[in-house]
Each structure stands twice: as structure tokens, then as C-alpha cells.
Amino acid sequence: MLLKRILIIGVVLFMVGCATHIKPTPSVKSYAKAPAKTGRLANFVSNATDQKDNQTGVYALGKGVDAFVSRVSLINAASSSIDLQYYIYNKDVTGNQINYSLYQAAERGVQIRLLLDDLKAPDSNPQLQILNQHKNVEIRLFNPSPNRRFKALGILTDFDRLNSRMHNKSLTVDSLTSVIGGRNIGDEYFSASHEVEFGDFDLLLIGAAVNDINTQFDSYWNSEFSYPLEVFHNKLYSDAEVINILSNWDLEVSNTEESKQDYVQALLNSEFIEHLTEGKLPWSWGNAQVLYDPPSKINEKGLASPLLDDLEEAFANTTESLFIISPYFVPGENGTEYLRKMVERGVEVSILTNSLAATDVVAVHSGYAPYRKPLLAAGITLYETKVTPNFKPSAWRGSTQASLHAKSIIFDNKHTFVGSLNLDPRSIFINTEIGVLFENAPLSEKIHNALSDAISDSAYQVKLNDNQLEWIDLKTKNTFTSEPDASIWRKIGACFFGILPIEDQL
Template sequence: MKTPLRKLFFRGAGLVSGNQLRLLQSGVEFFPALIAAIDVAHSEIHLETYIFNVDPSTEAVRDALTRAALRGVRVRLLIDGVGSRELPAAWLDALRTAGVSVLRYRPLAGRGWRSNPKSLRRLHRKLAVIDARIALVGGMNLIDDFEPAHFDVPRLDFSVEVQGPLLAGIHQSARHLWRLVALTQLRAGESRPPLIQPSWPTDGHVRAAFVVRDNFAHRRDIERAYLAALALAHDEIILANAYFLPGYRFRRLLKNAAARGVRVHLLVQGHTDHPFFLAAARALYHDLLAAGVSIHEYQASELHAKVAVVDSHWATVGSSNIDPFSLLLAREANIVVDDAAFAHDLRQRLHHAISQSVPLDAAGWQRRAWPHRMLSWLAYGGVRLMVGLAGVGRWV
């Protein structure tokens, strides 16, 4: 690909050269990497998550954080007020007693939080930064692969272990968000930990960008990164997303890509713990299938991934779903990668997952019983209503 066109793929992404990246799949790879990094920390740990569950895998993370704090490491744990609302107070008390600083992002206020549109603005980022030397960024919550235990195969999800100059931006983002939450909760004493300088190996070669979504200066950055890649794709698009409910522009680019001969594969949930949102997503399938987009419903286990590969060199791994809640409301963080080897690795894993999926076809999908189609459109309308009530503007 010519350099000018390649640059357009990453327009606005802020690529940084010289990084080492390692793709991690499911908790079987993620938790050992996270705990190993925590266990060698000597200065500072920032850990952000939407869900912090109570199970054997997360007990190991809790114990690692405790060990780090007891040996004098500054440990900052930021959890979401909705996603981690069931985390026992005894757990948090034990962490604080050990010296871990814990903050809740937008903690719940009263019993009416479910009906409050502002409660949709969540911390959905999943990242860890250890000593400003290594980071893990992706879609994996702190929850065991088999919780709840419905499948024999681990939950399909991904994270990226990052070392290199990209750490500067990731570390700054984690510190800034911690300081912001601490100040809004009148925790000034927590707001300005001593600054440590990022460090990294010098032999990395991967170009990558850290792309966030917030409700201030970066409202559309993750969405724009996707749209730029989809608009220029000429060979193949593979998109795996747990909650796939894109707006009109995103759908149009997928259909346009299929029309110009691009192989477009969507890997979506076949099983879900949120049937309302799956029903809403299915309202969009026929239009995409009729345009030549291939849709595969994953069957082997729960799909929680938020990843994509375009033309064997552009890839992204992160926390952002392709739905209005991630793209318009939540705080999210993705890594966007310009590297053929990384993209090939992710592509191979996704094609394996596709082989464990059920392909949908336009004719069969249109023949679904009318109650199922009606349910999908009612759910889709319900999602649009929720987005409208949240007051975030047009979902396009």
C-alpha cells in the first residue's frame, strides 16, 4: 500500500513508533500477565475496570495488589460504580487496610439510578499501568472466564500488553482520570501522586496509538478511527464485537465496502447475558446481510471481544463496543495498531472463532417468525429511546 493512503487509514490516531505489543486472549493469558506485572511493581500501579468480580481469578489479582501495597508500591484502583456495585465492602476494606487507594467512578446515588439517564455514563475502560513501564489495555474485566459457568470454553476476549513509547500517553491518561475522579469526590489528598517517568525497552518496532473516548475532548475519537479504516478497506474487514449496534454511518461504510468487493465478516454474540440488547442488534442484521456482509454468531462460549482487523495491517483491541453506549456515553480506551504481524495474529484467532460460529443468511433471517422480528424492532426502538433520553445528540 502506498504511504499516503496508509496514512489515511490512521488519520487522527496519533501513531507512536517503537513499541512492543503482545496480544492476550481470554483470562488464561490475561490474568497471569497482569499478576506477573503487579508482582514486580516497585513504584506505582494504576488499575481501572468496569467489573471487579469475586472469583478465584480475581482473588489472585486482589492478593497481588495487596502484596504490592504492603511492600510500599502506590496502588490506585478505580472501579465503576455500576459494573462493580456488587463488590463486597469487606474486599474493599481489606484492600484499603493494606494501603490500596480505591475510588468508585460515578457511584450510585439512591435506588432510582436505573431510571436516571446520567447513570449510563460509565467507566468502561479496562487497563492497568505498572511503574509507567508496562500496560495492559483491552476488553477484559476482572472476572473469571467461566463466570457465570455456562460453557466449557473460555470467554472470547482480548487485551494488549504494551511496552514502549506509547506508555507515556497511557500513563498520563490513567493519572489524569484518577486525579479527576478524586477531585470530584473531594479526595484532594489522592489527587496528585508523585510523578514517575515512563520507561520502556528500546528494541520495539510496532507503530500503535492509544485512543480514548470521553465526554470532553475525545467524544468521537474511537468511532473516527473505525470509520477511517472502513472507508479505505480494499481487501477484508473482520470485526468482532460483543454489543454490535452501530449507527447509520458505520453501517453504510460496511455495506459500501461489501459492494466494492471487500470481504466483510462480523463476529457477534450467539449467547448473551443481555437478551434485550442482542434482540436490538438483530434488528439490523437483515439489511447488512442483504448488502453482502457476512454475519457469524459465536457459539463456543460468550463473546466479549471488541476487536477488528482491516486489510491485514490495521487492527484495534480495546474496551469499546460498537454501540451508542460505548461510542456516545462511556469512557473507553482502545489500542490501534499498524503492524502486519500483530494484525495477522489477531486475524488468525478471529478466523478460528468464526469456524466455531453459525453463519447467518439473508433469506433465512428474513423468514424468522414475525414475533421475533417484532421483538427485535421493539428492542431497537427502546435503545434509541434510552440514547435520546440520555441527551447525547443524534446516534448516526
């Protein structure tokens, strides 16, 4: 046993020792192109934004199929530029289709910039390398690890820097329209996975806010923390290799369309396609603020998120109701006290987060659990999403069939924030985030009502009874006195993480 431990330590040290420092690599700065004047999107957006000066139009993307088909439709309609910024960018069915659509756009002459957080970027994927080799495409990695084979191990030698990640998520096409919200690129975010589906939320934007999203993207793209992909993968594929990869790519897309007939049909029947076919989307119009952390946040340890500082005014001005949707919710003592004071001044505060059975990160749930009693004692209404019936998650950290992933805050049913920000220490103090605060009472009420309907069907209300927690299934009215649907191993895992001093990393 001792020899085994020594060998394991030796392997880890060897892998860390193989890491090399990344030399600063000056990149050519580039900026978002001016809004396209011609093309399908230009005509569509021009008609929609007529007489809407300085306002932003919003179309809500609540369903996974709508979120995916809208992204692919925008990419396919691009005539000038596409900018993408993502934390997770999977090599799967939907990721493959988006890459394929990007390549087709590049072939049309569209200028493409793809910025990925390095930690989970599939940068060895030949598709990305072929894309990056195209004259109209450039891919950069944000905050890269010096250890390219075992990226996470780089944290052992440069924890402060590599522990901070770019959690931002945005897509902007032709500088005319953007998609912003909680979704990464991957099957689980777009209702394309049979194993897991994240309940998520995005906004499709046109109008004034798009320019601000461009400014945000440029600040990350041109920052000292963004490195060209070719710094780490400098292989140039021959023409024959490119043709072979493209041929296989074509075949893979065709096979997917054949094997995923149900999903393809769901895309064709999506609400977004229905509205698009009718020739117009039902936009909600109002004032919007694009809020984001600067890329330099990864060097500013212990400072609260500038994004959250900008949201402070919305919290302070709330007088009637506050509805927080955060899949990873760890308020800490200060956050709990802040919410208690809001209740004290007459604000009805409600929170929706994942139950232990539904969460995909047990460690985060262990950081949230100790604050349930203080929150409930303060008069806050607390809901937790249910796991899908007859599907039990893995014991320690695996996924469930349905898990909340949306990040949104509704203030007085008048203003709604949608973005990448979780209300936990990692989002607030460590990672960078982005979101939009939108002023439109009818849309805020619509989102609130949709959430209320979903909660009544798919959530527990957590209550205090003689200082003991109980969970009430709002659909069946059954009451539970311990974490419902969570296995004993998952409960043990939560207890284990709960005794570790890791709350500031959650």
C-alpha cells in the same frame, strides 16, 4: 393485585427518596509515576525495548489463563506503581487473588491507584476497604450513584449522568507495561468459572504506548467524576480487625489453591508462563495509537465517541478487507449504510458477533437482529458464535457457557484495534471507552487466521436465501432456518425487547 402494585411503587419511591445528592469532594490530584529504573520489570523491559525508540511491543493474550497469570505476574513483579481501571471488578476467585497480590505489593511499598466504575463496584467488600486503608493504596469510584444501597435506582432521579458508565479497562505496572483490551476482573473472563466463559482478547504492551495509557488514566483519576472510596465508606478498621481480615484472606487464598488444582495447573502450563520461563516473550513491534474518550463524555449527550472519530481514518483508508469482532453489535441505519458503501468501493467486510443462543444480553441482540438482512443484502459476510453444545442459556438474560466478549477490528490485515469499544449506541454515544490501534501486518494476519480457525469450528455463517435468513454450521454443514439453539423463551424475549424503543440505549 392493585394493592400489590401500589406497595411495589411505594417501595421504589421510598428507596429513591432515600438517595442523597453527592457533594463535590475535592480530591488530591496525583499522576503516574516515572517509569521504574530498577526492579525485575525495569530490567526485563529495558532489554526488550533496546533500540525500539517510539515503538510499542505487543504480546497477544487470547486465552483466559494467559490473561490472568500475566496480570498477577505483573502485579507481583511491581516495584514502584500499579494503576488499575475497570468497569467490572468482581469479588470471586480471581478478583480475590488480584486483591491479595495488590495488598502484598502495597506492603512492599508499591503505590497503587484503583479506579472503578461505581455501578458494579463491590465497594462494600472489606478487602477493598482494607486495601484503601493502606497508606500506599487509594481507591476511587467513577460517576457514583447517590443511592448507595440500590445504586441502579439512582438512574431514576439522575438518568442522563448515571446512565453513562466508564467502560474502560486497563492495568499499568511501574509505568513500563500495560494490559488493555476487553476483559474485566472476574472468573468468567479468566477461564476460572464452570458456569460461563467469555471469549475475550487483550494486549500486553511495552514501549511508547504505555505513557499514553498513563495520560488516559490520569485524566479519569483526576476528573470531577472520580470520588475517593472513603466518601462512601469511611469506617476505619482497627489493627485487630485488619489482622483478622488478612488472616481470613490468607486462608481463603490457600483454600482456593487447594480446591482449584486443575485451574492452578492450567495457569502453570499457560503459554505466557512458558515464554516467561524461557526468558523472553515474542513481542510484535510497531507504531501504536492509544485512543480513548475523555471522562467529560458522560456530560456530552448525543455526541459520537471521540475514540470512534479517531478510528475513522482507519476505516476510510481501508481498501481490501475489514473484520469486525463485536459481541454487542447494533450498527443502526447509519452504520449499516457506511459498511454498505465500504463494500461498494471494493472492501471485503466480515462481522463476528454473538448468536441469540450465545449472547448474555438478549436486549442487545434484539437491536442487532433487524440489520442482518440489510447487511447481508449489501454483500457483508456475517458470522454468529455458537452456544456450547448441551448447554442452554436462561431465557431472558442469563449467561451461556461460552460467549464472545472480545472487541477488535482488523483493517486490511495490517492494523488491529483492540479495546473496550463495542460497535453499538451505548459504546459510541453513552459510555466511555479505550483501545489501541496497532500497526503490524504479521500480527494482524496471525489474529485474523486464529479467528478464521475459531469461526470454522465455533460459528454459524448467516446467509440470505430467498430473502429469508438461514444459519449454516460451518463445522457440521447443517443448515437452520430459525435462531439455532435458542429456546422459545429466549426468542420471545428477543421479540419483546425488539418492539421497545430502546435501540439508542443498547
